[in-house]
Amino acid sequence: MKKLLSVVLAGAMVLSMTACSSSEPAETEAETEAAAETEAVEESVAEDVTEAVEEDAEAAGGDYTIGFSPYTLTNEYFTAVLDGVQQACDELGCELLYFDPQNDPTQQASQIDDMIASGIDALIYIPYDSAGAHTVLQTCQDAGVKVINIDNVVTEDDYELVDGIIASDNTQLGYLSGQWVAENHPDGANILIAHLQTAESCVINVAGFWQGIEENAENPDAFVEVQVVEGGGDTNVTFNVVSDALQAHDDIDVIYCINDTSALGAVQAVEEAGKTGEIDILGKDGAPIGKHAINDGTMVQSSAQRPTYMGYQGVQKAVTLLNGGEIDFNEAIESYSITADNIADYDLDAWDTLE
Amino acid sequence: MENTKTVRVPGKAGAYFKRNIGIIVGLIILVAIVAISEPKFLTPSNILNLLRSNAVNAIICCGMLLAILMGEIDISVGSTVGLSGVIGAFLIANMGAPVWVTVIACLAVGAAVGAVNGVAISYLKVPAFVATLATQCIGRGLTEIISGGVTIRIRNDAYTALGNTSFNGVSIIVVYAALVLIFTWVLLNKTRFGYYIYALGGNKTAAEYSGVNVKKYNMLPYVLIGIFCGLGGLIWSARLGSAAATLGEGFEMDAIAAVVIGGTSMSGGVGTVGGTFIGILIIGVITNGLNLMGINSFWQNVFKGIIILVAVIIDVLRKGRSKQ
Amino acid sequence: MGETKLLEMSNITKAFASNVVLNGVNLSVGEGEVVAILGENGAGKSTLIKILGGIYKADSGEIRIDGEVKNISSSAVAGANGIRIIHQEIILVPERTIAANVFLGRELRTGGLVDERKMERETQKVIDDLHLNLRADQLVSELSIGMQQLVEIVKAISADARIVVMDEPTSSLSESEVQTLFGIIRLLQEKKVGIIYISHRLEELFAITDRIVVLRDGKMVGDVKTKEADRDELIHLMVGRELSSYYTRNKHEIRGVSLEVKHLKHEKYFSDVSFYARYGEIVGFAGLVGAGRTELMKTIFGAFPKAGGEVFLDGEKISIRHPQDAIDRGIVYVSEDRRSEGLILKNDVQFNMGLVCLSDFIKGVGVNQTAWDKMVEEYRQKFHIKITSPQQLTGNLSGGNQQKVVLSKWLAKNPKVIILDEPTRGIDVGAKAEIYAIIDDLASKGVSIIMISSELPEIINMCNRCYVMCEGKITGELNEEEFTQEAMMTYATRREEEK
Structure with missing residues (x-):
């Protein structure tokens, strides 16, 4: 009996281990088996299909298979991108194939190899490591796969290997927040930055934030950076570091967080310190949690990213290219500022909408 | 005859200081350095803040101490915190469960993970590292599945009050941590359960031959560790009013670090709650002090690493000396 | 006296803090001689051995080998001087072969690679010399404790040994294995190896040793030829008191x-x-x-x-x-x-x-x-x-x-x-x-x-x-x-x- 139990448990563990080490393909169709079959078929005739499809270009997106590779799918930002990708595929009648790279660039690369092998026609690509995307892009080009690079832009050297770029304007995202601070604190402010210093986009956000202050404040020198803390973009880490920073400085007026997730930690830290209402907390992304916080009055501003729109646009562009059409090579997505004044205009529970 | 070193004597403040003199001096030096470079460090509000920030780590350390005392380890603690926190948030926010149900569910989730660990390690002889690596994986995966990768917001004041109430400035979670520390101290020093943990960590065969039910007493501590983690998840989700799939990531490392700095031997059988408490404070002072000084968090990892190494080297040297 | 002894330790003194463990101890061993050190636990036997083995340094006194003063500052130096110490505890790697254990740390190599065959051959030669019923490619974990103890001895003497110290070598041996050990000791004697034998079992000392040195409380209290020694006298020297009877045995009523x-x-x-x-x-x-x-x-x-x-x-x-x-x-x-x-x-x-x-x-x-x-x-x-x-x-x-x-x-x-x-x-x-x-x-x-x-x-x-x-x-x-x-x-x- 014991032996049997041990075998079963060991078996279960092995299974779960493999399940969490190797990423499982997450199929969009409910019928995974059916999908697997389709894949198998496609694989065997991959090349013929691609050729056939290219000739058939003017028809709708009907027979295309679109691959999608984000950083991870356990982060709601990327699931919002996926929503847009999914919606575009549904509208255009494309097959969608995606995996979860779990924030690991090596996994991402091998998963893209797998997707190419299963015959994707275009790839919607968010490279985890933008500087290390070269080989992946080269492989795609060799295989004749169109690449639409979204969100995290590849290095300029690799521009020739991608077919289109769509990204948020990180400077503008920060700029909108800076502008808000300049307009609402005419006499200046002491500012705490809850950073994610390892992400280049966040470095640009923060630079844009200061630019927004400088260009909109009457007296930019009155705005002082009190401290930069590393919140890792994470709620409980930000909570701890902001708590400590509030101990070190009792004159903070504004906390700028590089995303809404970390802003949530700052909100709690300020509340614990008994300074609710005294300190303005700004986030970034316009995530549902951020919108709720603005609605509740715990946050004052968040510059919206548009992940769903970005994903949607990515597929649209890819299909246009596959159909032989022309696109803008590099499209920057306009951001907008969400504040208490306009929060009523937005759906609190969705990330962004497609109009 | 000079070998009168005592490993564990219950009570007595003098003995406590003597036994932990190394780390106590270390802590004092650390506090002095931080206090001199950043006067705000020693303000009452920062000390309360420091205690509060390390409260959950303290609770998890109590669990980790049990595992390491048995000569084993539990690296699933972080993911168990995440799992119970997310399940708690899910129940209260998405299912509209009552607070008491949610509280019990959080603790039960922890206990269940602990029971799986305990059965695998004690009855099925899976090495602790491997068993808890597996449950860590499973737990983190389930956390992501349940949360759907989305931060779950909790808007239930009764629930968030569980993490946000304070008494004269002392946060309720400091009270939780103090209760867990006292509980663990009593368990290890005043009950047979505790003596058996020391016995089977020191020499499992001798304990078994002395009539200790080693399987049972090897398994039960893991359930307790799980419950502590469940409490940790409950506290974090209540405190932040939200729970994300990343909750608890890396918690095991801080816990192991504090327990080891506190003089617990990785080979088992030697270690105290008192020493662990100082270990927690050392880790806490490093983090808080460097944050106050505005030093980049990446350096904190470097300092933590160095201090763990120094603590273990001192321990090894001390053992070597007492051996002659 | 007069002639040069293989090993002479003279006037060895050692204290730990204020605790004097050895006080002016002299010990000499000739070629092919088996000398027993007898003493209660705490008499200073193991400290003396550790000084010889280079683990401790004596506070005063000198060690001569072949009449030459040696500064035995580490166990490596002791090894280089042909001193081999066989400890009471077995220190072998269980899941490795006898040969691998015997050559641990000084593996034989051919062309830079470890030559397992050669080590096994060499080990087998020693085993056969000693008439042991072992195979060099057996795993140590398969052997009984007694046999493992003998492997320790094989390991110690396979390299050129001049002075072999055996600390309670028979504590885990059966009677027949003890006889095997004695055979090994006699072989070593023939090879002019000096042997220091530590044991509590007086019967063994009478059976195998030439001379018995008695230590008590860090002092040498006796140095007698085995042939002339008397059991009760040795015990008396060792414990400093008469043991009225070694075994206590009264008649008891045996019940159900x-x-x-x-x-x-x-x-x-x-x-x-x-x-x-x-x-x-x-x-x-x-x-x-x-x-x-x-x-x-x-x-x-x-x-x-x-x-x-x-x-x-x-x-x-x-x-x-x-x-x-x-x-x-x-x-x-x-x-x-x-x-x-x-x-x-x-x-x-x-x-x-x-x-x-x-x-x-x-x-x-x-x-x-x-x-x-x-x-x-x-x-x-x-x-x-x-x-x-x-x-x-x-x-x-x-x-x-x-x-x-x-x-x-x-x-x-x-x-x-x-x-x-x-x-x-x-x-x-x-x-x-x-x-x-x-x-x-x-x-x-x-x-x-x-x-x-x-x-x-x-x-x-x-x-x-x-x-x-x-x-x-x-x-x-x-x-x-x-x-x-x-x-x-x-x-x-x-x-x-x-x-």
Whole structure:
């Protein structure tokens, strides 16, 4: 009996281990088996299909298979991108194939190899490591796969290997927040930055934030950076570091967080310190949690990213290219500022909408 | 005859200081350095803040101490915190469960993970590292599945009050941590359960031959560790009013670090709650002090690493000396 | 004097803090000479050996080899001077072959790669020279403890050895293995190797050594030729007092049968074993190492699973599946391996003594410290346990004191049947006599005692009755009046002819 139990448990563990080490393909169709079959078929005739499809270009997106590779799918930002990708595929009648790279660039690369092998026609690509995307892009080009690079832009050297770029304007995202601070604190402010210093986009956000202050404040020198803390973009880490920073400085007026997730930690830290209402907390992304916080009055501003729109646009562009059409090579997505004044205009529970 | 070193004597403040003199001096030096470079460090509000920030780590350390005392380890603690926190948030926010149900569910989730660990390690002889690596994986995966990768917001004041109430400035979670520390101290020093943990960590065969039910007493501590983690998840989700799939990531490392700095031997059988408490404070002072000084968090990892190494080297040297 | 000795240690003094461990000790060993060092634990034997081995540095005095003063500053220097020390504990890597162990750290290489074949050949040569029944490619873990001890010896002498120190080499050897060891020593003698032999067993010293040096409290109190030595005189020198009688043995009333075992079987170690023990009786179990005696007792105790057979206590059939079942019924087992099965060395005396009957001191939450202290103090006085405080770590105690702590732990439970497995192994003479007195006292109180021993004199002098085991079977049962070493050895080597 014991032996049997041990075998079963060991078996279960092995299974779960493999399940969490190797990423499982997450199929969009409910019928995974059916999908697997389709894949198998496609694989065997991959090349013929691609050729056939290219000739058939003017028809709708009907027979295309679109691959999608984000950083991870356990982060709601990327699931919002996926929503847009999914919606575009549904509208255009494309097959969608995606995996979860779990924030690991090596996994991402091998998963893209797998997707190419299963015959994707275009790839919607968010490279985890933008500087290390070269080989992946080269492989795609060799295989004749169109690449639409979204969100995290590849290095300029690799521009020739991608077919289109769509990204948020990180400077503008920060700029909108800076502008808000300049307009609402005419006499200046002491500012705490809850950073994610390892992400280049966040470095640009923060630079844009200061630019927004400088260009909109009457007296930019009155705005002082009190401290930069590393919140890792994470709620409980930000909570701890902001708590400590509030101990070190009792004159903070504004906390700028590089995303809404970390802003949530700052909100709690300020509340614990008994300074609710005294300190303005700004986030970034316009995530549902951020919108709720603005609605509740715990946050004052968040510059919206548009992940769903970005994903949607990515597929649209890819299909246009596959159909032989022309696109803008590099499209920057306009951001907008969400504040208490306009929060009523937005759906609190969705990330962004497609109009 | 000079070998009168005592490993564990219950009570007595003098003995406590003597036994932990190394780390106590270390802590004092650390506090002095931080206090001199950043006067705000020693303000009452920062000390309360420091205690509060390390409260959950303290609770998890109590669990980790049990595992390491048995000569084993539990690296699933972080993911168990995440799992119970997310399940708690899910129940209260998405299912509209009552607070008491949610509280019990959080603790039960922890206990269940602990029971799986305990059965695998004690009855099925899976090495602790491997068993808890597996449950860590499973737990983190389930956390992501349940949360759907989305931060779950909790808007239930009764629930968030569980993490946000304070008494004269002392946060309720400091009270939780103090209760867990006292509980663990009593368990290890005043009950047979505790003596058996020391016995089977020191020499499992001798304990078994002395009539200790080693399987049972090897398994039960893991359930307790799980419950502590469940409490940790409950506290974090209540405190932040939200729970994300990343909750608890890396918690095991801080816990192991504090327990080891506190003089617990990785080979088992030697270690105290008192020493662990100082270990927690050392880790806490490093983090808080460097944050106050505005030093980049990446350096904190470097300092933590160095201090763990120094603590273990001192321990090894001390053992070597007492051996002659 | 006059001529140059192989090894001369003169006027060696060593103190740890204020504690003088060695005080002007002289020791010389000639080529091909076997010198015994005799002394109670704590007399300074091991410190002297550690100085020779380069582990400790003497505070004063000098070491000469072939008349030349050597500064033996580390164990590497000692090795380079041909000094080999065979420690009491076995330090081998179990899951490696004998050859790999013998050449550990000085592997033979051919073209930069380790040459396993060559090492095995070389090792086999040494093994054959010593007439040992071993194969160089056997895994160490497959060998009995006694054989492993012999591998340690092979390892020590396979490199060029000039001075070999053997620290209690026979503590885990059976009689026949001891004879093998003596053969090895004689071979080494022929090769002009000097041997320092440390043992508590006087019989062995008389059998193999040329000269006996006696240490007491860090001083040399005797240096006698073995041929001229007298047993009682040696004991007197060693303990500084007369041991009125080494063995304590009084006549006790033997009452009814306590434990009875019928057709007990184990998958691997023994088959169809039946025996009984009675209250007030000391039953011996003689046999060679590996005869299955320890395994038999561990099976009765519930530590090993039985494959068949029945166990009765007071005529009632009992089922024992775990040690705690046995303990609950009053059957206790005192392991031969104090350090790894008897004590928790990292913990203190009080902890270890209280472990078995912890429920007497801790009920629910809260420790009854007074009762516990009283129990420790009672046994400390009763057994003359030398400890500085109840909080002293058991790992730091001498073998004799450790054994007394283990016995206290069990006796606090008031057992009906106590199984002693090699109760005096590795214990000095003075403490041995005390342990014998304790055993005798227990028997007088009506406790049923089962004693495994590989020292035949111990069985002959202590037991009322004895069983002899060989290869997992009981091959003989002897009553007190039939006890002779010859009879026991005959049974111990009687292999069944069937197969």
